[in-house]
Amino acid sequence: MPALTGPLTAEEVLDREFLEIRAKILEVAAALDRLDRASGSVAADERRRQIDAAIAILHTSDPDRSERVQRQFSLPYLEHWREQFQIDTRRERQA
């Protein structure tokens, strides 16, 4: 799976994306403000915790930030799901 060489330079990407990134960050900031202004509290809501954890990932310099954000919003894989479901998924090659 050879990766493609990205033809754009970092400066070109930033020139192109700066206003979009700015706008998206503003949307997130405004949504969090909206949550805070609203009556009641979602402090104990798991989704609120997920949002904070996802934002924390953005502060890192890891090249896999988008994948890590995805995992933050995902249920974990259960290694023993076959046993839990009592399903035998193994099938041999036909002769």
Added chain:
Amino acid sequence: MYYIDPHIHMLSRTTDDYEALARMDCVAVSEPAFWPGLDRQNSESFYDYFRHLTEFEPARAAKYGIQHYSWLCVNAKEAENLSLSREVLSFLPEFLNRGNVLGIGEIGLNKNTRNEAIVFMEHKELAIRHDQLILIHTPHLADKLRGTRMILDMLCDDQRIRRERVLVDHAEEHTIRPALDAGFWVGMTLYPTTKCTPQRAADLAERYGTDRLMVNSAGDWGPSRPVAVRDFIFEMRRRRHSESTIRRIVYDNPVQFFSQSPAFQAPIATEDGPA
């Protein structure tokens, strides 16, 4: 640039959308069987649905010069109903020799339940028995990672499965690598809010290359853009990727994968597109 949309639910779209697709140089679509928005109450509804996918839609598409192919199954959401699923599977094979059927799909998981897994396995048996290609639906949102891994487990545990004949769809950043590493084809769905945006799909193409990779609109009755593959082409051009690189993903790869089915007739293509 001529292209193929390998996953779109035209049943849910208007004829105007066929015209828009044709104007955007879409030359072929493939339409997997899916959930219509409510659970069907009897197997006869599926019988009519399969007739629709194999009779009405190909004729409607042909009026706009678009080839229409289909995939048949009980979708993962309705697969929770075991008895209904088995009724449908009992007559599904009689549709497999219709001229536009590429295989079994989109099968997969929805909420990752035991019943869904059982029906997935039974579809897999059917595909193997009838030597059909397989199109995989991976779950939505929080269920996607777990469900995709479970699906890959079921496929990889079966030594009879020829992985080059399976397309794992709706891949995103956290699921694309295991599917490609295992040797399957991978689809990325371009949706406005869920799944992949054209920009993120282009990122994944840059990271993982063009081998065994496709993009689709999965246009349906929900928020979706039937011409979204064009948005991907536009994004790749903005990034100055070559026309041959883009064409590989939006045309050559679908042709290569679909050509494994005798039902598929590739549009005759030149450098500029089909003749």
